[in-house]
Amino acid sequence: MSTVLLLPAAGSGTRLAAGAPKAFVHLAGRPLLAHAVEGAVRSGVIDAIVIAAPSSLLEDARRIAETAAEAPVGSPVGLDGPVDPDGPVDSVRPGDPDVPGAPARPAPVPITVVEGGADRVVSVAAALAAVPQADLVLVHDAARCLTPASVYHRVVAALKAGASAVVPVLPMTDTVKTTTDAGTVVGDLDRTALRRVQTPQGFVREALIAAHGLQRTDPDRSATDDAGLVERLDIAVVGVPGDEAALKITHPIDLRVAELYVSDGHD
Numbered sequence: 001m002s003t004v005l006l007l008p009a010a011g012s013g014t015r016l017a018a019g020a021p022k023a024f025v026h027l028a029g030r031p032l033l034a035h036a037v038e039g040a041v042r043s044g045v046i047d048a049i050v051i052a053a054p055s056s057l058l059e060d061a062r063r064i065a066e067t068a069a070e071a072p073v074g075s076p077v078g079l080d081g082p083v084d085p086d087g088p089v090d091s092v093r094p095g096d097p098d099v100p101g102a103p104a105r106p107a108p109v110p111i112t113v114v115e116g117g118a119d120r121v122v123s124v125a126a127a128l129a130a131v132p133q134a135d136l137v138l139v140h141d142a143a144r145c146l147t148p149a150s151v152y153h154r155v156v157a158a159l160k161a162g163a164s165a166v167v168p169v170l171p172m173t174d175t176v177k178t179t180t181d182a183g184t185v186v187g188d189l190d191r192t193a194l195r196r197v198q199t200p201q202g203f204v205r206e207a208l209i210a211a212h213g214l215q216r217t218d219p220d221r222s223a224t225d226d227a228g229l230v231e232r233l234d235i236a237v238v239g240v241p242g243d244e245a246a247l248k249i250t251h252p253i254d255l256r257v258a259e260l261y262v263s264d265g266h267d
């Protein structure tokens with residue numbers, strides 16, 4: 001089964017206020033986009049990546065992503081990119097010609113870059129239109145650039161087990177209430193039934209195409225993720241465990257937290 005990752009990376013990053021579109025802001029010396037591509041490639045379950053980038057940064061996105069995709073899978077990666085191939089390594093490097101029996105180095109994952117749109121749904125639709133063929137499509141956020149391989153694995157495993165749509169989820173830690181516009185509390189939601197939803201969200205390709213087709217003909221601005229669009233088709237969406245390291249970098253504090261994850265080896 002072939003699996004393509006769509007990586008919307010065309011957001012402006014207004015809330016991050018870091019002087020560049022969000023996916024191009026640096027974390028530990030490299031753009032979020034580089035971390036995101038490298039994480040996807042390292043998961044070993046992605047056959048191709050389609051990135052939706054700001055129109056003025058298409059070539060930059062391609063260069064950043066292709067460099068990141070060439071990082072050898074399974075070898076050590078430092079904060080500023082792949083460890084010097086001539087330096088000391090503590091594990092067998094795939095494709096190492098000097099090590100008999102070293103596993104073959106996988107071919108780089110092909111990268112396509114398309115122009116993103118005015119909102120995330122439009123960016124995802126543009127990337128989806130560039131997918132030539134695939135059985136499974138994962139939709140990720142470049143902003144969740146530290147997502148561990150285990151999350152990719154759980155999403156793809158659930159799809160291969162027969163689900164049509166899969167989302168990584170985490171429990172709520174806060175109490176959640178509904179309020180009026182003026183802020184008066186009108187009710188409590190049952191926290192045990194609520195989940196925070198992350199990406200990558202995985203879909204059988206036809207389900208995602210149908211969902212975006214419906215969105216085009218019958219726009220519903222209340223859907224803030226791709227699973228929300230698929231739910232409108234009455235397709236069951238399955239939850240699998242997410243990971244706190246897959247946080248979405250939105251505000252400056254998120255970048256600080258992500259830096260802590262990187263310094264703890266989560267990259």
Ligand code: C5P
Pocket residue numbers: 007008009010011012022023052116117118119120123124140141142143144248249250
């Ligand atoms: O803005 P937000 O954090 O919800 O964006 C989530 C992801 O969607 C980010 O990776 C961002 O770059 C992407 N996005 C996009 N096109 C837009 C808006 C957001 O690709 N117009």
